[in-house]
Structures are given as C-alpha cells and as structure tokens.
Amino acid sequence: MSTAPSSASSLAPLHRIDLRGRALSLAELKSAVPRTAQATVTTAETAVLGIIADVRERGHAALADLAQKFDGVTQEHPRVPAEALAAALESLDPKVRAALEESITRAKAFAQAQKPADVDYPIADGAVVSSHWVPVSRAGMYVPGGLAPLASSVIMNAVPAQAAGVASIALASPPQKENGGMPGQTILAAAALLGIDEVYAMGGAQAIAAFAYGVQAGTGPNGGGDTIDPVDVVSGPGNIFVATAKRLVKGVVGIDSEAGATEIAVLADHTANPSFVAADLISQAEHDPHAASVLVTTSVELADAVERELAQQVAATSHRERVEIALSGPQSGIVLVDDLAQGIAVCNAYAAEHLEIATEDAPAIAARITNAGAIFVGNYSPVSLGDYCAGSNHVLPTSGTAAFSSGLNVTTFLRAVQLINYTKDALEQVAEHVITLSKAEGLPAHGDAVAVRFA
Template identity: 75%
Template sequence: MSSPSDSNATVTASLDFRSIDFRGRRLSLAELKSALPRAKHQTMADAEQKVLDIIADVRGRGFGALADLAAKFDGVEQSHPRVPAEEIANALRQLDPGVRAALEESITRAKQFAERQKPANVDVQLADGAVVSQNWIPVGRVGLYVPGGLAPLASSVIMNVVPAVAAGVESIALASPPQKDFGGLPHPTILAAAALLGIDEVYAIGGAQAIVSFAYGVPGDGTELPIEPVDVVTGPGNIFVATAKRLVKGVVGIDSEAGTTEIAILADATAKPALVAADLISQAEHDPKAASVLVTESAELAGAVVDELNRQAAATKHSARVREALSGPQSGVVLVDDLEQGIAVCNAYAAEHLEIMTANAPAVAGRIRNAGAIFVGDYSPVSLGDYCAGSNHVLPTSGTAAFSSGLNVTTFLRAVQVINYDRAALEQVSGHIVNLAGAEDLPGHGEAVQIRFAERS
C-alpha cells in the first residue's frame, strides 16, 4: 500500500502552509498517524535528560538550585520564590477594571460547570448485609502551574483553581515563572487572578523546576519556609513542563501531558474561509511551535483559507510568531476524499482543540471519539473555550487526547471503594472464596475466611 505524500499542487501561496493529500488512498490507522502533521523539532526524548538534570539539581540543592535556574532561564535574582501576600493583593488593586470584569465572568462560568461535574457517591447492596460503596474523596494538596513565557496565561489560573476548589481540595499552591520586567515576580495579571480566587500560596518558579518542586517538595533550612510536596500537579506548559510531568508521574498524579497548543479544524465547502483562518491563527500566536491543522474535502476551501492566512497573518500583532508556527511541519492542510475520511483523520490526530465547521456540525461532532475539547459551529471558536465558555482549557496535546482527558473536577478526586459485609453475607460467599483461593494456590486467603466461622468471637 502506498503511503501519503506531501503535495503542493492543489494549495499554493506565499505562506508555507503545507498540504498533505490523502485523497484516493486507503490508509491504516498507523499510516494516518505517521503521515499527519506533527512537530519534527525537539521531542520529549530530547528534553528528558535536561529535565532529569533539573530534577536531580532541585532535589539535591533545593532553593539554591531554584535561584540558579531562575537566573539562568528567567534572568532574575531570587532569594526565595514565595510571592509575598502584599504583592498578590497589590496586583489585584492595580488590575484594569475591564480585565477584572472579564476574569470574574470567566470564574463565574467555570464554577457553574465545575460544580456540576462532581460524581455522586454510590452504595450498592449486593445481598442482605453486603454493601459495597464508591466514595469520591478530594486529594489533600495540589500544585498548579501557570505558564508566563510568550503569553501570561492568567486564564489558566482560573482553569486550574476552579475545579480544584469544586472538588474540595483544601491546600492549593500555584507556580508561574518569574518575570524580569516585574521585579522577579510572576506577571501581575496572574497574581491578580490568584487573588480573585483566594489563592495566597504563590511561587515565582517556571518550567520543569516548578513541577519538580511540587512533586518532591523543597525543604526549608530554618530561615526559609519549605515548599510542601503535593498529591497532584496540573497545568499546561512547554515541552519541558510536559516532560517533567511525565517523569514525576507516579510520585504524584498529573492531569495530562499538556504541552504546546494545537488546533485542528474539520471543515467542508460550507465553511467560511475567514473564520477558519482566524481560528488557526488564534492558536498559532501562542508559540512558534504551535500546531494549526485544517482537515477538509474541499480544495477550493483550502486555497481560500491559505489566502486568508496570508492576509490575516500579515496584519496580526505577533505576525512573525504566527507565520513560523503555520509554516512548521506541525501545521498544514490535510485533503481528504469526504467527511468520513475527515472524521477518521481527526480521530487519528486526537487534537487538543477540534473545531467542527461543517454542515450539520452537531451530528458530526457526535462522531468524534478523540479530542481534548470539541467546538461546534461558527460561534464556538477555541478562543471562547480559552476564556469564557465555562469549559476548561487545560487539555491533552500531541495525540494524548486518545487516552486522557482535559482538566476537570475528577482530576482532583480519588474513587475510594468501601466494603462492608456482615457475618451472614460473608458466609454466603465463603465457599467461593475458598475455591478461588485454592485455584490460585493462595490457601491463606481461604483460611482467613474460614477462621471467622471456626469459632464465634
């Protein structure tokens, strides 16, 4: 079976937004995954050794390592990363009223959605005196990471904090990179968002070292307050943050490996090229490594979208960053035979954000299995989900949406099973337990049941 190849015959424009042509090809899932646009730059494997070195350094030297890393990566001098409470309060006092109103609206909508997500406890009576329950219990402490590099993601404070609070987490710490332009503190809008949500434990720590500090803790020395270890680490970030989360998984829980952002748009001839292009650009402006992918059966639409990309990319504020992202190997047009193949491509790609811009978009959205979040129709752009939809924008990337979920209340909950049998209920199944224990050559299991009936206590 032939493999798909890049083709520039159908879609040409000055912007190097490449085209991959799947038309007329019957492709296996493995072939689809191999041929879809993906970053060819630094991978988690490339970043792993650097992150392992950071883990060893922070665990070995504590706050000294954090200070050196802040100087190296952020260009700031730091004695202790804890942000003083007065700086958090001051950031809120100085916050632009329009931005405050927007943050408050985002918080309100996120709370409404999060508070409905908590699953109910379950009690099942299997027989008289035989009850098995499942109780949802929040973790004790969480560490939340908020990026602050090319874009200070104050909205990510909301996306991390709100579901943790709705879950009932009692101890919440937040980390965001120190900013040279703000005296070594995180961006003031990030601090203001934390203040709006009542978060007063905030650290000026960026990148992998923030994840490591939360996972293992940083001990104090009598003069410096420690950073206590957490049970769960959440939040988006770059390749080093995602790699650190992967490496500490098992020491702590994580939400997902939420790395550099990506958007896929499934569109047909009914889609509006200007809207498609604007939404591709909206995610490309995050990072030069951001992925923007259009999947369509319409070569005419694809050509019109590329024309719009050229026009809109030239006019947008972060034009150079956008053009680099759109021209990278992680971005491009995927041409398909029909909607069926388009859906298969989208399920293989498993996008962080997937927009559906087709006729009967809700029905098409219902056929998508793999995506971090699905945005339906012309009036549900990813930008809505980033800020004010009420949904969460911390989502799995790089194809991990095929097996992991976006951040939500259950990220911060554990399902604890409770078994409560009385004597008669245990006796009813005691013979089965003895027989199964014998079949597995674990006679002590059966004996632990039999002894309860050998004599009454």
C-alpha cells in the same frame, strides 16, 4: 488580532498532506498527520531529566540558579508575598476584573455540575459496596507566563480543585524580570481573586519538580528558603519542557494530562467560512512557535481560500513572527481528504487538543469524534471562547494524548475510595466461593482468612 493595515504576510504555503484516494490503517494515519519533530521531544526530555535531578539535589539553590538562567531573575526565595497579591488585585483594570469574574462564574457552574455522586450499592442482603469521592489533600498548579501571562489558566486550574474540595492549593508561574521577579500582575490578581495565597515565582520543569518532590527549608543560595511541601496532583498547561516534566514525575504524583504546546485542528468542508478558519488557526499559533495549527478538509477550494486569508490576517496580527514560525513548522499543515468519513478518521487519529467542526450538520459530525480534548461545534464556538468564557476548561491533553487522557476537570482532584461492608451472614453466602478461588490461585491463606471466621 490587530486590524491595522499591513502588507501581505510572507508566510510560505502550509505543508499539504494529500490523503485522497488512500486507504490507510490507524497506524498509517497517525504517522501521516503533522507532528512536532521527534528530535525536539528527545532533546526536551534530556534537559528536563537534568533539571529534575538538580532541584531534587540542591533545592532552593537550584531554583535560584535556574531562575537566573532562564528568566534573568536574581531570587532569594520564590514565594510571592501576600501584600504583592493584594496589591495586584487592587490595581487590576476593572474591565479585566469583570472578565475574570465572568470566567470564574461560568467555570464554577460547570465544575459543580461535573462532580460525581457517591454510590452505596447493596450487592446482597447485608452486603454493601460503596464508592466515595475524596479530594486529594494538596494540589500544585502551573500557569504559563513566558510568551503570554495566562491569567485565565489560574481560573482553569483553581476552580475545579476548589469545587473538588482540595484544602491546600499552591500555584507556580515563571518570574518576570519586568515585574520585580514575580509572576505577571494579572496572574497574581487572578490568584488573589480566587483566594489562593500560596504562589511561587517558578517556571518550567523546575516548578514541576519542586511540586512533585518538595523542597526543604534552608537550601537557598544564602542558606535560606522555606519548605515547599510536595503535592498529590500537578496540573496546568505549559511548553514542551513543562509537559515533559509532568510525564516524567507521573507516578510520583498524579497529573491532569500532558498539556504541552497548544494545537488546533479544524475539520471543514465546502460550507466553511475561510476567514473564520484562518482566524482560528492564527489564534492558537500566536501562543508559541511550537504551536500546531492543522486544517483537515474535503475541499481544495477551501484550503486555497484559507491560505489566502492567512496571508492577509497573519500580516496584521500582533505576534506575526511567532505565528509564521508556528504555521511553517512540521506540526502544522493542511490535510486533504476524500470525504468527511475519512476526515473523521484523520481527526480521531490526530486526537487534537482543540478540534473545531466547521461542516454541514456540525453537531452530527461532532458526535462521531471519539478522540479530542475539547470539540467546538459550528461557526460560533471558536476555540478562543473555550480559552476564556465558555465555562469549559482550556487545560487539555496535547500531542495525541487525548486518545487516552481527559481535559482538566473536577475528577482530576478526586479519588474514588471503595468501602466494603459485609455482615457475618452476607460473608457466609460467598465464603465457599472465596475459599475455592483462593485455592485455585495457590493462595490458600486467603481462604483461611474467611474460614477462620466460621470455625
């Protein structure tokens, strides 16, 4: 955030939702919290369905047309040459390289610690049931590059996949007109730093479609274009169109979660520092005009103080217009609650991508949160720490999907394969039960498959 002097922002007061004195059901709480307008979601889905169909039908020709339409780039083939990756790493600012390397070190340490152990369990004598974790063969990763070239998202995507043992990794990021039609230089450098050499200049829903369905060779605007092999899992954050595309291809491929436009919720009481809270709300609002910044508080005095801080800090921030649009949208606002118990209920209903706890005894309050992508505890664990160097992952579920989805982690790229190994004696111990249950279900051939072994 810039500290240059500036006049106060013209930011209108944030939308306030007063839940004090109201006993609301979970459904009512979910309806009450700030959200992106449904019309926006519907419009995005209609557009994305068309893009996916176009990429499936026309392959590289569709990718070229969409690169021209959305990015202003003339493109023969989206693959980034190896020499461009090497050159980006070679020219990387040493301080930026050091910061990326520190982020990689911490992310690797946590990813390795997350790896689940295989299980070989003896159910009975001669009967062993196992669960072995196996990596997917190929992963496709999306890295935003439109309003902000998120080199950190290269790390957040790649490190867990590499820790899982994924052998084939492909990365896509939007082409940048000012970078010769390739993704941003720091994104290319981060990919090179991690040893990723399959990088594509593809943005938006079309990148997700290309990874999900693959693109055949020879479908380019001039009959060219190499094959882009389909992947098993697509991961990464993006705008509403990227998140919608991931939802629509789920089932064709696995996805990490619907990591769309970013959101932050701050649960705060009278002890919170309004300057800190305002800065953190702005830090996520600068991502995208559709970003959500929500304050849930027991204190009207704090809410007023945060709004005064916002007026000053927004005026001085680099992306002032973008921040003002995000803070003024229906997805942002202040929710007033009677007490922290009601605040916790609101936060669990909202299921924020990022949730900060700025209260007395913040660890105890954090322990009562069940729905959040990531929880940041206390005054010195801001969301921006998690965006870069906490060791945690910043690719997290948005739009309430944190109620049932996890953030990107090693298990995103792993499958638990079950192995069943019974001896003849062990099978004989349960044979009669299998035969009985098969008859009860009207599937006697199942029982016959066991009985034949003892005929």
